[in-house]
Amino acid sequence: MAVAYELDPTFGRVVQGRSGVPILRCYFCQKCTAGCPVAYAMDYKPAQIVRLVQLGQKDAVLSSTAIWLCVGCETCGTRCPNQIRLAPMFDALRYMALEGGYKPEPSVYALHRSFLDSIRLWGRVHELSMLMQYKLRSRDLFSDLMMGIGLILKGKISFLPERIRGVSQVRKLYETGSSEVER
């Protein structure tokens, strides 16, 4: 028999308050899991994460791969009958994992950082430099190389970045709206 859970109802309230998502409303129809394009790769499925949050299983949630594998496509939140938007909940859980010293999924975290860095620099994503940065960070230099070359040859990825006009305002968002771990 698996070890029994110790329940902690306060955790659900914390996540609910932080994400602004009414997590306690969930009645487990599993519609979110049924439509999730990345659920196949998750250790806990989206509905299970919601349930674990309700039960206060902080460790299980914050050390799960699921919170890092969510791509934020919003399919779950769009379909939910209870207006529970899982993507913001996953965002909040990722912050809480980093704050709590939980190890993120390395490649996911590398992409996450590269993405945010690119936006801070240019005001929008520049794919080529972002991917180069990601490859250096993840030390995975050669995967998807041929596809990348193909995309460049077809003109889908530009060599030169474009900086938007209001980039200073974007950077201000980074200063004011985010916690320590994001910077």
Add this chain to the structure above:
Amino acid sequence: MARIGVFVCHCGINIASTVDVKRVAEAAGQSPHVVFATDYKYMCSEPGQQLIRESIVKHNLDGVIVAACSPGMHEKTFRAASASAGLNPYRCEIANIREQCSWVHQNEPERATEKAIEIVQTMIEKVRRDESLHPSRLPITRRALVIGGGVAGMEAALTLANAGYPVVLVEREDRLGGKMARLSGTYLNFEAAPDLIQGRIEAVLNHPNIRVLLRSRVTNLEGYVGNFKVEVSGYKVSGSGGGDLKPETPKPETIEVGAVVVATGWDPYPMDRLPEYGGGEVPDVIDGLTFEEMLREGEIRRPSDGRVPQEVVFVQCAGSRDPERGVSYCSKVCCMYVAKQAMMYRQRVPEGEAYVFYIDIRSAGRGYDEFVQQAMERYDVLYLRGKVSKIFRRGDKVVVWGADTLVGRPVEIEADLVVLATPMLPSREATSLAQILRIQTNEYGFYNEAHPKLRPVESLTAGIYLAGAGQGPKDIPEAVAQAGGAAAKVLQLFAQEAMVQEPTVAYVIEDLCAACGVCVSVCPYGAREIHPVRRVATVNAALCQTCGACVVACPNKASRIHNWEPEQVLAMADVLMG
């Protein structure tokens, strides 16, 4: 020679597509006792009935046979049509050639036609020997007995009393109000149950048409619908007027009533039958009704040490839906009252945590599901889907072992107090009362209604009606609604001028009767007895249901049924065997 008319119905194609209706009419016309025979598309239609009426007059008929559907469908229709043309309605009979012929022999039209002809022939033998009968009229005692002084019984009593009829309300306890008087707030709006019920109690006690007998029981019932004699025993205090409840001598009293409403309600499940949940053993494991009383008193404190519990676990289906250890049925009200209790607990003890174990949530009803959702959303009650396996003591805590099937993991909660939502049982005296009233119960002792869809407030015994949780688990609005329905049925009875008694019942040829008593013992309706002075068997026509058991059992052929005389039945059998 009789002068019978035979009317063969096509029933659209229901009969005519299988049975050759023209041939049936022709064959009937061959009988020397038949003076007119015809067929028609729909005998039950107005032109069809008019055909019967005109033919009775034109051919001076002394008997009518309608070869059509089951007598259950249209016997009344055709008898009424016959009566309006001056023929005694008991000389009109149905030959069933649809349910018992065309429908069951669709592949054999030739033989079906022959069978239909035979069926009509048997009815010719019966009708030519039918007598003119006349229904008797019996007076109605326009006083009602209500058994049970809970919310259902009081609703029925008030409805009847407000309609102007005297009511006797019998209650086994020494107070009115039933279980509802012991509840706290009611779902969906937390309105206080004692306040709601107190108004009703005062209305009942002050009503000039209601006589309340407390601490009393119905110990015998005789008679029949419209004319019951009820024996009420052991009452100690009585009153209308409230204040002066004087003890009386507990000696049985016989009361005459025309109708009875049974509203004996429910009793809680014995806690000691739930040992694996610590029932009856762990003091801080209580049932829902006990928690209601805590909420009503205002103070929520553990029975063991009087501390305010900081973690409360509610266990739904604790004995319900559990054929192995409890009862197989759903007690219906628990999902709602547990949500209510959990919310009321969180209101009173905001720092406390409330957990609910459930199998599934049954919150059907307007606003009910929203109410349960409110417990989860607004009051942060943690619902855990799974059955509890064991509850036991650990120090001063009560440990609950359960599972959360949504993530598929066992859970353990160290609680201060556990509330079991135990099954609603029928009143502990329901089974013995049912025997006295000659009404039926199911395997658990809940009273059976006459029909689950169409007659939900009547018992199968005429004149005895059902209200409230004695018929099955119900919440307050359902019990009140059913009580109103039962009272309406009583008013329907009381609104009649007299009881009409069908004459096609058993009777006794007294010269042949040896008073052996066999008929008394075989009668399932208590309609037969031996006259104590004249020493002959008698029939209580109001109770007789024309089943024929006494006719078959009587060794002297003294028991008979009007228009089902032995000569008739034997002549009918001769046709079939001839």
